[in-house]
Amino acid sequence: MLTVRNARVATMTGAQAAAGNAPLGLIEDGAVACDGERIVYVGPSGGAPAGGEIIDARGRFLTPGFVDPHTHLVFAGDRAGEHAQRLAGATYLEIAARGGGIRSTVEATRAATDEALLESARRRRQRMLRSGVTTVEVKTGYGLSVADELRLLRIACSLEGVVPTLLGLHAVPPGMERARWVAEVCEDLTPEAARRGARGCDAFLEQGAFTASECRAALEAGRRAGLVPHLHADQLTAGGGAQLAANLGCASADHLEKTNAAGIAAIARAGTTAVLLPLAAFFLKQQPASAVKFLEAGVTVALGSNVNPGSQRIESVSMLLAAGCLLSGLTPAQALWACTAGGARALRLDDRGVLQPGKRADLVLFSTSDPDHLPYHAGVEHAEAVIQGGKILGTPFGDTLK
Numbered sequence: 490m491l492t493v494r495n496a497r498v499a500t501m502t503g504a505q506a507a508a509g510n511a512p513l514g515l516i517e518d519g520a521v522a523c524d525g526e527r528i529v530y531v532g533p534s535g536g537a538p539a540g541g542e543i544i545d546a547r548g549r550f551l552t553p554g555f556v557d558p559h560t561h562l563v564f565a566g567d568r569a570g571e572h573a574q575r576l577a578g579a580t581y582l583e584i585a586a587r588g589g590g591i592r593s594t595v596e597a598t599r600a601a602t603d604e605a606l607l608e609s610a611r612r613r614r615q616r617m618l619r620s621g622v623t624t625v626e627v628k629t630g631y632g633l634s635v636a637d638e639l640r641l642l643r644i645a646c647s648l649e650g651v652v653p654t655l656l657g658l659h660a661v662p663p664g665m666e667r668a669r670w671v672a673e674v675c676e677d678l679t680p681e682a683a684r685r686g687a688r689g690c691d692a693f694l695e696q697g698a699f700t701a702s703e704c705r706a707a708l709e710a711g712r713r714a715g716l717v718p719h720l721h722a723d724q725l726t727a728g729g730g731a732q733l734a735a736n737l738g739c740a741s742a743d744h745l746e747k748t749n750a751a752g753i754a755a756i757a758r759a760g761t762t763a764v765l766l767p768l769a770a771f772f773l774k775q776q777p778a779s780a781v782k783f784l785e786a787g788v789t790v791a792l793g794s795n796v797n798p799g800s801q802r803i804e805s806v807s808m809l810l811a812a813g814c815l816l817s818g819l820t821p822a823q824a825l826w827a828c829t830a831g832g833a834r835a836l837r838l839d840d841r842g843v844l845q846p847g848k849r850a851d852l853v854l855f856s857t858s859d860p861d862h863l864p865y866h867a868g869v870e871h872a873e874a875v876i877q878g879g880k881i882l883g884t885p886f887g888d889t890l891k
């Protein structure tokens with residue numbers, strides 16, 4: 490048994506759209522007790538079960554482990570040069586049309602050894618875990634052949650706390666006819682990826698990437714194979730992505746920078762979670778999606794980091810919280826909810842994201858008692874102890890970041 494006592498416990502059981510700290514479902518002087526991988530008690534410290542290992546939180550803020558629902562963590566190479574080109578005025582789509590972008594990462598990834606890919610992905614994963622991300626979704630998409638996509642899937646599956654997603658329709662493979670690749674993804678890759686541990690499937694609906702009918706074919710193939718569908722929707726151009734995600738019953742529609750009112754209404758009706766990626770909008774100097782419009786329509790909002798080598802290379806959780814507030818208009822409590830309960834909903838994981846008996850024992854103890862401090866003091870990671878599956882990673886109060 491492991492019990493964290495005397496904490497400001499954010500259960501994340503409040504309504505996300507509510508004002509102030511209401512989304513957090515706070516328990517003052519609260520405790521969370523875990524038995525092995527599960528939570529067995531959440532409530533006042535005075536009622537917590539006795540015995541076992543005790544962490545005295547001294548009034549500090551305790552949340553569920555963070556769930557990042559959108560990353561592309563497994564890749565080789567570096568596209569800092571493209572970033573500099575964008576800073577000098579080139580756009581993401583222009584660079585991609587010149588043969589850069591995703592295709593340049595595909596080349597570097599195919600040339601890298603398994604060991605190099607695993608080691609770089611493992612380092613990124615470790616940094617995220619230390620800052621409180623106990624669950625992270627990881628997409629393939631830089632292999633773009635059946636064998637290379639399955640290789641990236643195997644590497645993703647070997648990382649701790651990862652939810653793997655097949656992203657076969659990320660770009661047309663160099664030298665291949667697009668219809669042939671779409672057919673291979675639907676007929677060969679998707680069923681095999683499902684057998685080898687993929688949990689979700691995704692597609693990139695965008696000018697220069699894939700059309701709505703191609704994305705529909707891939708996600709329907711994913712659903713037939715038992716995968717949870719997601720869609721990269723309306724990122725750079727308005728392409729009816731939110732409506733397609735809603736029609737297909739996607740768990741999440743991701744990006745949504747260009748989504749209009751009809752698209753928002755469609756995902757509201759379908760119960761599709763909006764995964765907003767404000768750091769990507771910041772990185773590409775785009776207008777970020779406003780979370781307020783989605784919340785007003787009754788849509789659940791999650792925040793994802795979208796860590797990848799091209800459109801977003803910032804790994805910091807506190808920068809993501811800050812971007813969720815400063816760029817997308819969430820309150821600090823709504824942003825924290827979006828990074829926990831929201832991320833779990835986007836991935837259809839009902840065993841995490843909130844603190845309740847029976848849920849996974851994934852917890853983060855912060856160096857502050859004040860939830861507002863986290864998106865305010867950004868660029869510094871504030872997690873002092875991360876508990877994943879009931880195991881403590883890091884030393885409680887080893888240092889005080891505040």
Ligand code: NIG
Nearest residue numbers: 590591693721797798799800
């Ligand atoms: O989510 N939009 C498509 N995929 C990534 C970018 C990947 C890349 O540029 O390498 C994204 O932003």
